[in-house]
Amino acid sequence: MTEPESSTLRTRLVDVGVELVATEGVDALTLREIARRAGVSHGAPRRYFPTHLELLSAIARRGFAQLTDRAAAVTDPDPRTHLARLARTYLEFAFDNPGMYELMFRHDLLESGHLGLRDTSLPLFGVLVDLVGRVRPDADARAVAGALWAQLHGIAQLWSWGSLQLATGADDFQPLLHTALDAHLGPVGER
Structure with a gap:
């Protein structure tokens, strides 16, 4: 061939x-x-x-490329607004692509080192850290960004399972997103 x-x-x-x-x-x-x-x-x-993991990693890499493209299209001169839009984009990607989202964050793929998958995912986290640092210069931006990402990931998973709708009676994830942002960044106008 x-x-x-x-x-x-x-x-x-x-x-x-x-x-x-x-x-x-x-x-x-x-x-x-x-x-x-x-x-x-x-x-x-x-x-x-x-290996099967190498093929799955190549597929997941496409998902990270798609998410990166969506994230790159999100801009705003105000870092908090930019961060809120980026977080919404992240959640919408998870909801629009549940299978790919699940594949992208499989620990075995990220840890395997195939196709530099971790190198594909970490720059997205770097954008989050940068924005958090601009909104919260008083805090450890990596720690706050990590906690915010974990909460966004939790919202994505629990929403996709229907658990948050059942527990909160919500039919829209936006109030949960705003609450998560306020929890990690402080309420709007407080800083």
């Missing part, structure tokens, strides 16, 4: 995985199913991705 054919098949396998996780979720991402949908033998993916 020539190099362009190899690159094309590698890309097609990832494309199929991205579509599969979007339509059927993480549990559908087997090597056999991806190969079947790509129209190749069940052993073909191993030529390009020696």
Whole structure:
């Protein structure tokens, strides 16, 4: 197989995985199913991705690229407003892409080091740290950003499961988002 054919098949396998996780979720991402949908033998993916984790990492990398693109489109001269818009974008990405979101934050993929996945995810956290530091120069920006991210991740998960709606009676995540921001940044106008 020539190099362009190899690159094309590698890309097609990832494309199929991205579509599969979007339509059927993480549990559908087997090597056999991806190969079947790509129209190749069940052993073909191993030529390009020696382990299942490497293929899953390539698929998750696409998710981080999508989230990074969405985050880059969010701007505002006021750091708190920028941060609020970025947090909403993060949650909307999680709600719009539940399978990909779940895959992206699997600890085994992030820890495996395949395709520099951690290097893809950490710059997003760096943006959060920078904005928090500009809003809260009095605080340890990494710690506050970490706590805020953990809360956003929790909102994303609990909302997607329906738990927050049940517990709070809310039908919109925005009040929870504003409460989380106020908890970590202080109420609007306080600083």
